[in-house]
Amino acid sequence: MSKMLMIYPNKCTGCHNCELACSFEHEGSFRPGATRVHTFTWEREGFSVPLMCQQCDDAACVNVCPTGAMHQGPAGSNLVEFSQDLCIGCKLCVIACPFGSVRYDSVAKSIAKCDTCGGAPQCVAMCPSGALEFVEDAEQTRSRKQVIADKFKTIFEDVN
Amino acid sequence: MNGWTGTTLRVDLGRGTITREPTNMKVAHDYIGARGMGVKIISDEVDPHADALGPDNKLIFAPGPLTGTFAPSAGRYNVVTKSPLNGVIAGSNSGGVFGPELKFAGYDALIIEGQAKKPVFLWIKDDVVEIRDASSLWGMTVADTTEALREKTEPDAKVACIGPAGENLSLIASIMNEMHRAAGRTGVGAVMGSKKLKAIAVVGTGAITVADPVAFKAAVMDSRDKIHANPVGGAGLKAYGTDVLVNILNQSGALPVNNYQDAYSPVADKIGGESLAANQLVRPKGCFACVISCGRATKVTNPLYAGVGEGPEYESAWAFGVDSGIDNLDAIIKANYLCNEYGLDTISMGATIACAMELYELGLLTKKDTDGLDLSFGNVASMVEMVRKTGVGEGFGKRLAAGSYRLAESVGRADLSMTVKKQEMPAYDPRGVQGIGLNYATNNRGGCHVRGYTIAVEVLGQGAPTDPHATEGKAALGVAFQDLTSALDSTGSCLFATFGIGGAELASMLSALTGVEYSVDDFMKAGARVFNLERLWNLKVGYTAADDTLPPRILTEPIKTGPSKGEVNHLEEMLPEYYSLRGWDENGVPTPAKLAELSL
Numbered sequence: 001m002s003k004m005l006m007i008y009p010n011k012c013t014g015c016h017n018c019e020l021a022c023s024f025e026h027e028g029s030f031r032p033g034a035t036r037v038h039t040f041t042w043e044r045e046g047f048s049v050p051l052m053c054q055q056c057d058d059a060a061c062v063n064v065c066p067t068g069a070m071h072q073g074p075a076g077s078n079l080v081e082f083s084q085d086l087c088i089g090c091k092l093c094v095i096a097c098p099f100g101s102v103r104y105d106s107v108a109k110s111i112a113k114c115d116t117c118g119g120a121p122q123c124v125a126m127c128p129s130g131a132l133e134f135v136e137d138a139e140q141t142r143s144r145k146q147v148i149a150d151k152f153k154t155i156f157e158d159v160n
Numbered sequence: 161m162n163g164w165t166g167t168t169l170r171v172d173l174g175r176g177t178i179t180r181e182p183t184n185m186k187v188a189h190d191y192i193g194a195r196g197m198g199v200k201i202i203s204d205e206v207d208p209h210a211d212a213l214g215p216d217n218k219l220i221f222a223p224g225p226l227t228g229t230f231a232p233s234a235g236r237y238n239v240v241t242k243s244p245l246n247g248v249i250a251g252s253n254s255g256g257v258f259g260p261e262l263k264f265a266g267y268d269a270l271i272i273e274g275q276a277k278k279p280v281f282l283w284i285k286d287d288v289v290e291i292r293d294a295s296s297l298w299g300m301t302v303a304d305t306t307e308a309l310r311e312k313t314e315p316d317a318k319v320a321c322i323g324p325a326g327e328n329l330s331l332i333a334s335i336m337n338e339m340h341r342a343a344g345r346t347g348v349g350a351v352m353g354s355k356k357l358k359a360i361a362v363v364g365t366g367a368i369t370v371a372d373p374v375a376f377k378a379a380v381m382d383s384r385d386k387i388h389a390n391p392v393g394g395a396g397l398k399a400y401g402t403d404v405l406v407n408i409l410n411q412s413g414a415l416p417v418n419n420y421q422d423a424y425s426p427v428a429d430k431i432g433g434e435s436l437a438a439n440q441l442v443r444p445k446g447c448f449a450c451v452i453s454c455g456r457a458t459k460v461t462n463p464l465y466a467g468v469g470e471g472p473e474y475e476s477a478w479a480f481g482v483d484s485g486i487d488n489l490d491a492i493i494k495a496n497y498l499c500n501e502y503g504l505d506t507i508s509m510g511a512t513i514a515c516a517m518e519l520y521e522l523g524l525l526t527k528k529d530t531d532g533l534d535l536s537f538g539n540v541a542s543m544v545e546m547v548r549k550t551g552v553g554e555g556f557g558k559r560l561a562a563g564s565y566r567l568a569e570s571v572g573r574a575d576l577s578m579t580v581k582k583q584e585m586p587a588y589d590p591r592g593v594q595g596i597g598l599n600y601a602t603n604n605r606g607g608c609h610v611r612g613y614t615i616a617v618e619v620l621g622q623g624a625p626t627d628p629h630a631t632e633g634k635a636a637l638g639v640a641f642q643d644l645t646s647a648l649d650s651t652g653s654c655l656f657a658t659f660g661i662g663g664a665e666l667a668s669m670l671s672a673l674t675g676v677e678y679s680v681d682d683f684m685k686a687g688a689r690v691f692n693l694e695r696l697w698n699l700k701v702g703y704t705a706a707d708d709t710l711p712p713r714i715l716t717e718p719i720k721t722g723p724s725k726g727e728v729n730h731l732e733e734m735l736p737e738y739y740s741l742r743g744w745d746e747n748g749v750p751t752p753a754k755l756a757e758l759s760l
Contacts, residue, residue, distance in 0.1 A: 010443065011443075013443070013444055013445050013446035013450065013453045013455070014445055014446060015446035015447065015448065015449060015450045015451070015453070016235075016257065016260075016448050016449065017230055017449055017450075017451070020229065020230035020449060021230060024230060024370075024373070024377070027367070028369075028370060028373040029367045029368060029369045029370055029373075030228055030229050030230070030264075030367065030368040030370075031264070031365070031366065031367035031368070032264055032364065032365055033365055034367070041338075043303075043306070043338050043339045043340065044303060044339065044468065044469070045442075045457070045468055046340075046442060046443065046445055046455075046457025046458075046468070046469075046470055047443075047457070107367075126230065128384075128446070128450070128451040128452075128453065129444070129446070129453060
């Protein structure tokens with residue numbers, strides 16, 4: 001069963017633990033350029049949202065890659081994978097990604113893109129507020145539906 | 161080099177020079193960083209008799225070794241300087257994301273010296289450091305300054321700045337970062353204003369490396385688990401923020417009311433964290449690397465006080481609330497927003513208003529003094545207007561801007577200023593909680609709760625149970641909390657991490673991160689070293705044992721109502737034991753043996 005990363009901005013506290021976990025997992029240190037997830041914050045309103053690779057089925061980064069370094073994962077994986085040994089560093093994937101979630105890291109001289117930490121994303125593990133979930137296909141919107149279902153329950157209980 | 165960056169940045173605004181120097185690693189090991197490193201630098205480089213608002217004072221911004229890592233809730237920086245409010249070696253720390261960014265830019269400490277002739281801001285992007293013109297920013301509020309600087313520099317710049325209060329050298333001015341986070345206490349904003357330094361904007365892209373990544377991760381996860389498992393650190397603070405303390409302190413009979421005339425309020429519930437969560441809370445917020453999320457993104461829709469922002473904290477809600485006779489949470493939040501915009505310490509601002517209200521009711525201040533404002537306790541509109549006047553430095557606000565001690569002294573009633581060493585005591589009445597009184601009296605920055613938060617044990621049930629009305633054991637408790645906090649502040653950690661972890665966990669994370677082995681004893685000793693060095697400096701300023709005291713009201717006027725009715729603070733029962741445990745003589749001076757033990 002394949003999984004996907006779900007983002008709940010309403011739960012995000014803007015703490016950047018996801019970025020720290022990502023950098024540490026990939027590099028063993030804390031370096032802003034090494035992280036594959038980025039949190040944006042509107043300070044006046046106190047709103048934050050973390051963004052990372054959406055693992056597109058029809059991925060612009062895959063389509064433009066001239067060497068196959070950026071490629072779809074095995075059937076059923078739902079992942080866009082990246083092979084460093086095939087990469088020539090042309091950065092077309094960076095230019096193509098409409099979400100800005102593929103970056104070139106000039107320090108590591110490598111493309112930096114979410115690889116879900118091999119199926120155990122550390123951003124999710126270290127998020128203290130449940131703003132990130134890594135969930136099975138069948139469960140992907142369950143917690144969001146649960147919130148709505150809870151509201152329905154309250155309303156209908158009030159009506160009855 | 162792990163944990164520390166190994167580089168200190170020195171900027172002389174008078175000469176316009178920028179120099180990079182290697183961080184003194186002996187100092188880093190002995191004083192850890194942040195508060196400790198700042199205290200050591202000020203102690204070595206600033207004359208205790210220097211004018212706090214003159215060119216010879218220095219202003220240090222220092223993150224700690226844990227800052228910028230995922231050590232839980234350890235993303236803070238400390239500001240250290242000579243306080244213009246009371247002359248002590250002062251400081252204040254703040255969360256947000258500014259401290260980590262300074263660290264990523266490559267600096268263990270930023271030392272600001274001299275004074276610029278015209279308003280300037282400092283732009284730091286890694287090795288690029290520029291002193292730039294800030295004429296167009298002078299006079300701007302904090303949020304506007306932050307946004308304007310991002311246009312002048314980069315959209316992701318992290319900004320620490322002062323508002324109009326700091327520019328006007330208000331002695332209760334704060335330094336703000338990320339618009340809502342404050343290095344609030346001891347008037348650090350005025351020092352920044354005196355240097356004509358409007359702001360610091362930083363972008364950092366460097367790495368913080370780890371000596372033993374496996375051990376560090378294990379130590380971090382252990383600390384996270386312990387904080388999550390703690391009822392306060394794991395759930396209480398996220399659900400209700402620090403404002404949850406209103407009802408808790410009220411039920412303990414230690415919620416000061418009307419400038420400490422009483423310590424219990426029948427209407428406290430209206431301004432507590434539960435009320436805030438039900439009415440104005442939008443969502444919890446966390447500083448960098450936080451796992452607790454006590455921050456409050458709030459919104460007020462009441463047209464009289466409408467706005468969006470962050471806060472209030474418990475102490476702010478108390479100061480603008482029941483200490484000023486006010487139970488209107490919308491107005492309290494508005495006052496809090498104004499403090500964030502103008503760059504004012506909410507505790508000292510609110511407590512100064514409370515003092516002004518008592519002086520007004522006694523006829524010592526009249527409408528002639530107050531620009532026509534009725535300052536009776538409970539006057540909501542006057543309370544909010546006084547914050548605005550202080551923020552912009554207008555009329556009666558100019559007197560309030562100097563804090564309650566100078567205001568009360570100017571009418572011959574310094575005894576009605578609820579201050580220790582001229583700094584306003586926060587929201588815990590020492591008559592209802594004995595140990596916190598000892599901490600206020602002996603705290604190196606004057607009336608302050610966070611640098612010796614015995615409340616955690618005396619009221620919040622952390623550690624071994626103790627009666628808040630008892631004095632036994634409070635001297636040892638005070639020493640332990642002051643030393644732990646001195647060390648903790650020096651790592652860059654947040655005090656609230658202690659709702660779950662202590663010296664052992666902090667020492668373990670610090671050791672794995674830096675590769676320098678700190679035992680719990682080493683760690684606590686570093687804390688004692690920092691605390692004693694601050695004490696030595698304050699003695700050189702001219703403070704004596706006679707200043708280790710509390711306002712006469714706290715020592716002689718019993719609480720009138722509530723659970724602590726009839727209580728006063730018995731400082732005299734605790735102080736001699738405290739001196740003795742500290743290794744200080746009867747004059748409060750550290751003994752040569754103590755200094756030798758701490759390598760001072």
